[in-house]
Amino acid sequence: MYFLEKFNKINEKSLEEIEKFLETSKEGLRVEEVKERLKRYGENIVLTFKIDILEIIKRNLFNFFNLLLLFAVFFSFFLESSKIESILIFFFFFLSVFISTLQDYKSSKLLEDLIKVFKNYAFVKRDGEWKKIEQKFLVPGDLVKVKIGNIVPADIILIKSEDLLIDESILTGESVPVFKNEKNKENFSNILFSGSSVIKGEGEGYVIFTGKESFAGSLTKKILEIKKETIYKKILDDFAKKIFYFALFLGSVLFIANIMKRGYISFQEFTVFIIVLIVAMVPEFLPAMTVLTLSLTAKKLSQKGLLIKRLSVIEDLGTIEIITTDKTGTxxxxxxxxxxIFSEDKESFIKFFLADFYFSKEQTPYEKAILEEIKNLPDYSDLEFIEDIPFDPLIRLEKLIVKNKKNGDLIEIIKGAPEEIIKKFFNENEKYLSEFMKEDENGFRTLALAIKIKDSYKYLGLASFDDPLKKESFEAFKIAKKMNVEIKILTGDSPKVARKVGLDLGIIDKNEKVIIGEEIRNLNEKELEDLVFKYHIFARLYPEDKLRIIKILKNKKPTLFLGEGINDLLALREADVSIVVDSAAEICKEEADIVMLEKDLKNIVDAVYEGRKALENIGKYIKHTMSDNFGNLISVSFLTLYLPYLPLKPLQVLLTNFLTDIPLVIFSSDNINDEDIAKPVNFDNKKLFILLLLLGFSAAIVNIFAYLYIRNAEPREVRTFIFLITTFTGLFVSFLIRNKNLFIKQKVNFFLFLNVFLALILTILFVKISFLAQIFDFKDISLKHLSFILILLIIFMLLTEISKIVFYKKFPESL
Incomplete structure (x- = not known):
């Protein structure tokens, strides 16, 4: 294959030949060269997300229900002498496609905007200096450095590596990571492919291919949104299918019954009526309403600094019952x-403590705290950077190796947990331990510092830091408590520091203990399960400890996990919803469902709140479909068994379906009561159908009374009366099913009232304006009939409220 031949040709060259071919060197490219190469090769982008209008129209046009309606258009057009009905059915078809397409486009535009926010960076040498740049500005010939946690930014041929382990599963499908080094050319073991992940070690190399010319660019299109079907989507799809099958069954029964009865309605008219009835009964706007609701929620969360990588994660957020997080920064x-600072030589302590910052130019909160207390940065002209060994959570230490330029001695700077350093290198020195215990008891965060020269260790001292609680954390805890969401802290920090945070925030009381990692490592799964559900704070944890805890929690309750480092990767993959901060390792950001621009517990709790609100609002549309379409249209359809004419014409069915759908767009951003989200939405199909029967029964009784009242009138007047009562009840039920409370206790939604009012006015205008009435075959209704409709409307509202009370008394946690 062509792209493999390219790599083979590169591999045949020596290092000198590669540098000559790429016109580069170990000093990197000059800025002027980069500008010229960007023009020649383009930006290093494998795939840009582009909205395909034609694709959006196609998927909204050619769905089953629209095709069914289109069939009714052509069937009516060719078999009926009057073409006006066919034209109007086509108008409703067009309107349905237009609304769905518009919402689909809006959600795609939101996804496009969100993707633009995500930026990946690369560490590159330009003009002899290492710089951090956006990876899209890489060009062939750039000298790039990768390390643990990085996503490989382009195709790179190695010139230097150290214990480099690469995960290429996203490209090859192979789950086993592979070791790479510059010396082994077999199976391209000296080449890093763009999109693969650095699991261990580090390496340097020259960029050989970028963008669409890279290995990743030569493969099929990379999926921009993680395809992860949620349990709620499966339930909604299953629900819609069952409604359709029921509607199809009902339509078939009515069709056969009509043929068998005396004086049956004309075949053509009844066929169109049945098709339209099936389409009207099915919640055809459910996908559009779901996408709209999720899109609005995603936009709202993005304004809070939470960047959603897939819309369906909002549904997952709505199910969350446990939030697991570190305490630091959250x-x-x-x-x-x-x-x-406890040190006999504070000057040396500060110099070696800040050495990592001086050489890496990256500042930790610990270093920032010390920098704020000193006037000038120490002099590092006598030291030369050799190697940086990242923090290891298993031993809770990090190391920096420098060389003393004067005598050539290597100095190993060791920074980390005081108890580990004192125990490992200084034989549990009582004085050092005493200083640590004192600060630890006060709830301060501590770091110890030591150096190793040749084989001799020297303890430089200990620094303690105060990390106050965020004010927002108290509000977040209150909101979580209202939603019955548990917050559990999983930290590698000191148990006493974690305990102080838990007590101050109210997560634990003074009688609850903090569980440390050592206590859980020898427990079996049952023993650990008892522990993790009983206690709320876990300290001195290893990554494997977090993974075990997440697995156990999610088996019983949907669990969210906030991670940060590469060591959290397995737990991120395991959790139902995974969140990382923007400063996290690239591989973690790639794996997570949500990226936070600012680490804050309040934002996480708000995300769960918005997720539950979204599911609740989607549920309102479903309940409306049950009570309106199901109740009204079933009762109307059964009237065809008794009447010698259609109780509603196909156009009238479509019109009432359209008018009653007008207020539903407001549900996508409707307000909710706290009690409605006190627990995740319980979306149970069996319970939904029980609610369907109860609410449908209310509508059916009213429709039967309506017919009994008007039965002696001429067909046009009967149809008009039934049209008005079905439309009015379909509009007013929007208020009744908004939540589980009685209508009079609900929060007012001005926009919902406005939409219902406008829909009512439109309904009356269709009957009162003569040319519209003529098109839809309506007859003007007297004030007496309108008064009786009002009485029936009051009865309907009372019956619906009684049905709600009965249902939610039996199933309080249902939708």
């Missing part, structure tokens, strides 16, 4: 204030 501010 519950606390992570704006550390230096409290004390």
């Amino acid at each position: 519950v606390t501010t992570n704006k550390l204030k230096l409290k004390n």
Whole structure:
């Protein structure tokens, strides 16, 4: 294959030949060269997300229900002498496609806007200096460095590596990571392919191919949105199918019954009526309403700094019952204030403590706290950077190796958990431990510092820092409590520091203990399950500990996990919803469902709240479909068994279906009561059908009374009367099914009232304006008849409220 031949040709060359071919060197490219190459090769983008209008129209045009309606158009057009009905049915068909397409386009536009926010970076050498740039500006010939947690930004041929382990599963499907190094050319083991992930080690190499010319670019299109079907989507799809099958069965029964009865209605007219009835009974706008609701929620969350990578995650957020998070920066501010430095040589302590910042130019909150307390940065002209060894959560230490330029000695700077350093290198020195215990008891975060020269270790001291709670954390905890969402802290920090945070926030009381990692590692799954559901704070955890806890929690309750480092990767994959901060390792950001621009517990709790609100509002549309379409249209359809004419003409069925759908768009952003989201929405199909029967029964009784009242009138007047009562009840039920409370206790939604009012006016205008009445075959209704409709409307509202009370008393947690 062509793209493999390209790599083979590169692999045949020596390092000198590669540098000559790429016109580059170990000093990297010059900025002027980069500008010229960007013009020649283009930006390093594998695939840009483009909205395909034709594709959006196609998927909304050619769905089953629209095709069914289109069939009714042609059937009516060719078999009926009057073409006006066919034209109007086609208008309703066009309107349905237009609305669905518009909402689909809006959601695609939102996804496009969200994707633009996500940026990946690369560490590149330009003009002899290492710089961090957006990876889209990489060009062939760039010298790039990758390390643990990075996504490989382009196709790179290695010139230097150290213990480099790469995950290529996204490209090859192979789940086993592979070791790479510059010396082994077999199976392209000296080449890093764009899109693969660095699991371990680090490496340097030259960019050989970028963008669509890269290995990833030569494959099929990369999926921009993770395809993960939620349980709620499956339930909604199953519900819609069952409604359709029921409508199809009902239509078939009515069709056969009509043929068998005396004086049956004309075949053509009744066939069109049945097709239209089936289309009207099915919740055809459910996909559009779902997409609209999720899109509006995603936009709202993005304004809070939560970037959604797939719309369906909002449905998952609505199911969450447990939030697991670290405390640092989420519950606390992570704006550390230096409290004390315990050192016999503070000058040396500060110099070696800040050495990592000086050489890497990356600042941790600990280093920032010390920098704020000193006037000038120490002099590092006598030291030379050798190697940076990242923090290891298993030993809770990180190391920096530098060389003393004066005598050539290597200095190993060790920074980490005080108890680990004191225990491992200084034989549990009582003085050092005493200083640590004192600060730890006060709830301060602590870091110890030591150096190793040759084989000799020297303890430089300990620094303590205060990390105050965020004010927003208290509000977040209150909201979580209202929603019955548990918050559990999983941290690698000191148990006493974690306990202080838990007590101050109210997550635990003074009698609840903090569980440390050592206590859980020897427990079996049953013992650990008892522990993780009983306690709320877990400290000194390894990544494997977090993974075990997440697995156990999610088996019983939907669980959200906030991770950050590459060591959280397995837990991120395991959780029902995974969130990382924007500063997290690239591989973690790639894996997560949501990226947070600002680490804050309040935003996480708000996300769960908005998820539940979205599901509740989608549920309102479904309940409306049950009570309006199901109740009204079933009762009307059964009237065909008794009447020698259609109780509603096909156009009138479509019109009432259209008018009663007008207020439903407001449900996508409707307000909700706290009690409605006190627990996740219980979307049970069996319970839904029980509610369907109860609400449908209310509508059916009213429709039967309506017919009994008007039965002696001429067909046009009967149809007009039935049209008005079915439309009015379909509009007013929008108020009744908004939540489980009585109508008079609900929060007012001005826009819903306005939409219902406009729909009522439109309904009356269709009957009162003569040319519209003529088109839809209506007859003007007297004030007496309108008064009786009002009485029936009151009866309907009372019956519906009684049905709600009966249902929610039996099933309080149902939708």
